[in-house]
Amino acid sequence: MVQALGMQRVEDLYHDRTRRAQELRTQGRKVVGYFCCYPPVELLSALDLVPYRIQGDVDQQVQAGDEYLETMTCSFVRSCFDLALTGKYDFLDGLVVPHSCDTVQRIYDMWRGLCPPDLVHFLNVPHMVQPSSFDFFKQELLRLQSALEDLAGKKLEPETLRQAVDAHNENRALLRRLYELRKSDAPPIAGSEVLKVIVAGMGMPVAEHNALMRQIIAEVLSRPTCENVNRPRVMLCGSEIDNATFIRMLEEAGADVVVDDLCTGTRSFWANVPTTSDPLDGIAFRYLNDINCPRTYRSQSQPRAADLENRFSFLGRFAHDFRVDGVVLCIIRFCDTHELEAPDVIDYFSSKGIPTLHLEEEYRLANIGQIKTRLEAFLETIGGNL
Known part of the structure; x- marks a missing residue:
């Protein structure tokens, strides 16, 4: 059996999320933070900037952030801004904020005014997908490229950008490989472990994360076969979940979380950047067309069943391919x-005969006992049909 050094490193980085980025900064690298799935990390990597995806802290009570943001604001964004105000993100040299939602856009305004790094850049991502949207978004990417070039102190070469695209496409393929392993009757890697692998990669260069994932895949393939083959198979959908505790609650209640549609899951890596003569064209297409986030308006069609299929067929494919209960x-x-x-x-899931449990919770997961009770009751319901 292969020694699990890769997963141990993942555990360390999951629990100390800024450590690797801060280490690299002390070595002279510049670190650029970014919100959500939409800023193209390929541009950062191609300029030798370290991408760091902004995260909150589920273990820290928001205090300073609540002086500026009302409590009916998304608790994830409040947590992120609280960390900025208390100096936890002082290691950033730059920050890229897309218009993923109005709350995140407001954070751009306040971060720029109250605790700005050298660069604070707003990326205007269209909310509609049509030909003019791609033209507009490419111009926005050129603006971002220029700002990042100024921060990096060098120009971006097309070949370097192609190499960065290849490296990040390899990263996506390795993550998809971890998901493919969960299609088996007894997945050799847990959903909570996969989330930790993803989170660990949010604060390190892509080449390092690729090497780490190759090591992890080898470790997982060497594990003995699991005998728990009759556990309910669950898809986890929603917004920002970077806390493995929630997934562990599902697993401890008797389920296998086999696939997801999350900002911190498949939404951020499932689609590759296509090969195009101008790499920016492929990047613009992938980030605008292939990220299935509710913030993007998809053309609606009638009747309603056709509209739901048009918008959510990718969820149906996940449910089918991963045999979701x-x-x-x-x-x-x-x-x-x-x-x-x-x-x-x-x-949509009801039309496919798939039961759904809808939870609305804070980023810090208050009322854990109540959540466990609802999860256990739901799993008992779907488990009785297996």
Whole structure:
């Protein structure tokens, strides 16, 4: 059996998320933070900047952030901004904020005014997918490229960008490989472990994360076969979940979390950047067209069944390919974009005969006892049909 050094490193980085980025900064590298799935990390990597995805802290009570943000604001964003105000993100040399939602956009304004790094850049991502949207978004990417070049102190070469695209596409392929392993009757790697692998990669260069994942895949393949083959297979959907505790609650209640549709899961890596003569064209297409987030408006069609299929067929493919028995839809309270779409998501799964549990919780997961009770009751319901 291969020694589990890769997973041990993942555990260390999961619990000390800024450590690797701060180490690299002390070595002279510049670190650029970014919100959400939409800033193209390929541009950062191509300029030798270290991408760091902004995260909150589920173990820290928001205090300073509540002086500027009302409590009916998304608790994930409040947590992130609280960390910025208390100096936890002082190691950043730059920050890229997309218009993923109005709350995140407001954070751009306040971060820029109260605790700015050298670069604070707003990336205007279109909310509609049509030909003019791609033209507009490419121009926005050129603006971002210029700002990052100024920060890095060098120009971006097309070949270097192609190499960065290849490296990040390899990263996506390795993550998809970890998900493929969970299609088996007894997945050799738990959903909570996969989330930790993803989170560990949010604060290190892509080449390091690729090497780490190759090591982890070898470790997982060497594990003895698991005998628990009759556990309910759950898809986890929702917004920002970077806390493995929630997934562990599902697993300890008797389920296997085999796939997800999360900002911190498949949404951020499932689609590759296509090969194009100008790499920016492929990047613009992938980030605007292939990220299935509620903040992006997809053209609607009638009747309603056709509209739901048009918007959520990718969820149906996940459910089929991973043989999903039930869906847990967990949304951070006051996340308007996800809450507005939740009834349609539930209706879509209902049309496929897949039961759904809808939870609305804070980023820090208050009321854990109540959550466990609801999860156990839901799993008992779907487990009785196996």
